[in-house]
Amino acid sequence: MASVLVPVLYVVLVFGSLFLFSSWYRKRLASRLTEPYFPSHPDRDIYVTLLGRTDPPTNDALLKSALVRRAMADVQRVLQIREDKPALQNLLQKGSVGEDIWNSLLAAERELEAEIMEVVAEANTFAEGWGSIIFQTANEMLANEKMRGLFEQTSGIRREKELKYNKSKTTTAIDAQMPTPQAISSSLAALATMPNPTVNSTVVKTPNGAAPSNAIPETPAAAATATPSTPVTPSTPSKSTGRKGRKRK
Template identity: 70%
Template sequence: MASILIPLLYLFCIFGGLWVFSGWYKRRIASKEVEPYFPRHKERDIYITLLGRTDPPTPEHLLKAALVRRAMTDVQRILRIREDKPALQQLLQKGSIGDDLFTSLTAAEKELEAEILEVAAEANTFVEGWGQIIFQTATEMLHNEKIRAVLEQVPVLRLETEKKYGMKRSAASKSLAAAAPAVVPATSTTPTPVNLPLTPGSASKSSNGSLSPPNTATDGAFSSDGESVGSPTSPRTPKVSRPLAIVLMSQKFPADFASCFSSLRSRSLLKR
């Protein structure tokens, strides 16, 4: 009989101690205050203070501005919860954080839902239907403040950059200016005509010593640019000068061009 009572007494002591410890731990957790996830809502307190003033009463435009500022803070907290909640859930599943942090996040989310409903109701008291668009207005104002903050930082960042890289940038600009090639003036591409020397057979003298008119049958066979000219009975074809071709050929054969042209013309006259 004694051998049976000893194990039963042992089990009773173990389970009794566990039951007492669990009850004490639960009471301690219940009495412990959960640390809030967000700090105190100052904009809400300011709006309630302004709303409660009666002597003198707060102007309506000031109350609207305070309500919009309160909605802007609510929008910031909504975005913060959307970003933090998935990460906290993953960390809680891995055991990296305790339950108290996630519990505070859940409590803040519920409080924020009630805050949104209250702000929408307060907005409808000023203008009917304003509660549906007040958070959109608050979101646009938040974006505007972010952009303005970035633009205000531009002069400061510019000064810091100039202090850090100003000397190097000026030296580099001077070196680039020195290495830049000189501007070459634009030259005219219009070719200049070349006056060819007259050959002995190009003009014949008359018996009295005066120059005779050129023979159209012989001398007019070739023009100055090597083109054939029509017969006297037909209307005279206008001469087309090609100074560009002459210039190019003279540049290619600078020494023998005039002599070659004269010899060809004299041969043609002899054949006729």
């Protein structure tokens, strides 16, 4: 009987000591001051400062604007926690990060829940039922600011691309207007084969030595188009011209 109790007591003692050490170590880690996940909340501080002013008191419109900006900051933090929590939990399970970061995230999540409830209560003090829609309004304003930022960024990128590609298009148009070496050589060859622009006036004489009335001097264009094999046929003199010649004899 004693041989059985000794191993049992040994196992209980080992596992009990391990359990006590793990609980003590966790309490020590929890009591250690961890770095906050979000270092500060400037929008909340601005709203609290404006709300505490009494001489002169802050206008309600300014307080509402500051409260909406505070709600917008809370919405951004909620979205960031939703994105970071699954990834951080996965890294914690793999042992890539320590528990202090995970505890900081959990503390920021609890603080953010209390912050949301406080913003809802403050919104209901300005108008009844505004607390239920203030975060929806803040979300829409965030989406509007994001779209405006993307539009402004797109406009700047578009101006840069226009300056870049318009310059290249102008250079390409100038290069396209420049004649190519083949075109220059073909133009020179065409100029070399052209005839001299001399006026070749051919006078057609009649048998009696008089020039007919329909004899026209050849122009340079006519000289260029006329072929050497084409004979020039003089016009026959009229009967009256022949009679005048016989009378003169």
